[in-house]
Amino acid sequence: MDPLVSVVIPCYNRARTVELCVRSVRQQTYPAVEIIVVDDASSDGSAAVAASAGATVLRLETNSGPGAARNLGAERARGEILFFLDADVALEPGSVAAAVAKLRSTPRLGAICGVLRPESLLSHNLIAEYRALQMYHWWLAREGPMEGLHTALCAMRTEVFHEIGPFNPDLRHTEAPEYGHRIRQRYDVHSTAAIAGVHDHDTTLRVLLPKVFLRARASAAEVRRGEVLGGAASRVLASGLVLAAALTLPLPLVAWPGGVAVPLALVAVAVALDAGTYRRVVTSRGARFGLRFAAVHLLYQLTSAAGAAIGSAQRLLRRATWRATPSVGVPR
Structure with a gap:
């Protein structure tokens, strides 16, 4: 007998996409599925749209974040397997069966x-197409064993979820990598293209870049010794080089013309470190789109590196403050 799969969909103001998300789950080739949408105090009618699409809808009275929404869905789920799915993702038909x-x-x-x-x-x-291609090439490159976890489309046995414990509801931007760290203390985590979906991406830099900054800052502030959150080491280094290039832009003012070479060289090395992504984009979309992709990607990397730098500084300051604070009742 096929084990029941509970698809848990955290949803906040996703009335535009949640119907497509729920419909994609109902069209799965796997027969034993229940659909639970957890509405995180949406103000756009998402709950009603999800209910009319055929999902069981649970409601949080106050906006509590995706971690809290997933926890509530997992608590009410009846399935042996939990499949977490974002409300702005339409799942391909064989994904649940593959999981x-x-x-x-x-x-x-x-x-x-x-x-x-x-x-x-x-x-x-341009921005939505950039993000779709960037995430595809970065995520596909991670197929196989993973260092972390991403919850846009992710499945686990219910018993494993209860063993590891719930998502940390206090983390709004890093609940997934933090959960990945915990689960990897006991189990393996893998990624596979056999489970796939189409995501509705942001369309403006005004929306995308603040998300990137906040996630990078939060990840760096909470990073543990030996971890690289948010991607492969080469990509982290590439983003750092783009930030360094931005910081060295004034060099030509004091060292002309030699100062021009420094930021250009740093950007060139950053591009070389991510050459596979650029190559695949140019091959699939052409050189003209590749140049536009590169411009947005450099802004993405600059924003990510700036957030990571500030988060790292906050972590070091917190550590220094902790060390400088005497323990109560302990003579120094």
């Missing part, structure tokens, strides 16, 4: 994550 097969065949596997396809669900402009 079940992977989890049943590999006892050491604590969680299995999917990938996002290189197109946007509803939004179509």
